[in-house]
Amino acid sequence: MEEVKAYIESGILELYVLGQLNAQEQKEVEAMASKYPEVKQEIEAIEIAMEQYALENAISPSIDLESKILEKIGVTKSPEKTESLPEPVKVVEPIKEAVIVPLNTAPYESKIKSLRIALVACIALLAVSIVALYSAHNQLGDAKDQIAALNLNNEKFTSTVNFMKQSNADLQKIIDMNNDPDWKTVKLAGTVMDPKAKMTVYWHAKGKHVMVDNSKMDLPANDQQHQYQLWAIVNGKPVDLGVFDVKADSTHILVAMKEIGSAAAFAVTLEKKGGSVSPTMNQMIVIGNVSI
Amino acid sequence: MGTTKKISLSEEELVSKLKSRDTIAVQALYDMYSGALLGVISRIILQTEVAEDLLQETFIKIWNSADSYDSSKGRLFTWMMNIARNLAIDKLRSKDFKNSGKNQDIENNVDFIDAQKEVTFNADILGIKDMVTALKPEFNDVLNMVYFKGYTHVETAEELNLPLGTVKTRIRMAIMELRKHFN
Secondary structure (H helix, E strand, O other): OHHHHHHHHOOHHHHHHOOOOOHHHHHHHHHHHHHOHHHHHHHHHHHHHHHHHHHHOOOOOOOOHHHHHHHHHOOOOOHHHHHHOOOOOOOOOOOOOOOOOOOOOOHHHHHHHHHHHHHHHHHHHHHHHHHHHHHHHHHHHHHHHHHHHHHHHHHHHHHHHHHHHHHHHHHHHHHHHHHOOOEEEEEEEEOOOOOOOEEEEEEEOOOOEEEEEEEEEEOOOOOOOEEEEEEEEEOOEEEEEEEEOOOOOOOOOEEEOOOOOOOOEEEEEEEEOOOOOOOOHHHEEEEEEOOO | OOOOOOOOOOHHHHHHHHHOOOOHHHHHHHHHHHHHHHHHHHHHOOOHHHHHHHHHHHHHHHHHOHHHOOHHHOOHHHHHHHHHHHHHHHHHHOHHHHHHOOOOOOOOOOOHHHHHHOOOOOHHHHHHHHHHHOOOHHHHHHHHHHHHOOOOHHHHHHHHOOOHHHHHHHHHHHHHHHHHHHO
16 A cells, blocks of 8 residues: 555656646556556546636636537527527627538548448348349259250150151051052951951062051060061062061051062061061961962 | 526536537536636636637537547546647647747747746736745746646756656645645
């Protein structure tokens, strides 16, 4: 406590109140004041003494000074005060130009504030962008799915159209062949193996063309291990004309077989897959003679 | 002004209204302290008109720098008084003031002799001068210089040819006297 007393008596507190100290000395005094209540009390006592001293020795300013000051600060005096004032002396001196003093005395604070606002705006923008991006991504995914679905449909339609074109072409060809005397229609009838079986072969002797008509085919469907083989009987000998399948969903109506210039009859046998060199006679399912 | 209704607020109210930029604070401050502040300024600047201009500047500065006032570091009046004193001292030392003042034909500093001999004086403040003169002369001199004339205590020590410690002690004793007087 001796130390505090000596500090008080050094006279530094009076200099502090009188504004006689530099910034560092001021900080020291403020530190002491916050540490020792006695120092704080002493400072306050000095302040009050100086304040009372000043109040006791006040000098009243001119009567119009208050309104001048308030005007500069931007206040109009409250009406009741103006009323109670004696008639102000008209001052003819020109109004001094207002001193421009920046209202904002803490530019850093406003700068920091505006930076904060900018930061918040950026974050908000980022959030909105992410949401927009996410939704765009989802929409893009949906669009891709739709495109895939449409492509699939398109393919279906294309294959359907191709199938129908092919069918149409084949049907047209059958009509043409029926009208063309060069084309011979050979009806093959079922043998003992399957009396109900039947099929039709078109043969163009000059052009050597042979066609099998799927639409007029009535053979049991073959399995994976076997295929039907068409034979032409030329001079009593069977000649291989190729193999064909009997399926429920056959795409072509007309199937071209190997060429042959002359034939007395056509026959079909059920052979192993890929066909045989010579027909298995007991597997002959249909046979038909070429009508002259 | 005797019939004028004065606005008076507590120190806390004044500070909070000043910081929240409520203009009632300025009116209250003016009613409560304009005379005291003009008294302080008038001891440094003797011409009434210039002193009143400085009082105006003082209030504008109080209003504009209210944010910088820290109530933990001292009373509001001390802060305002130092603003007023600093403006007055700056004016006293400014070139245009020295050139314009007929009685201030000194180059670098205020002439201490002038003050002592009271070559110039303001009728309004004769009373104060008397009061301070009632202090012991050695106390009166130092207080006169640091408080009225804007000398720093270092400059005062040099001018009076006294050790710095003695100047400090005398300032303290002078204020102790004032404290006794006002208690």
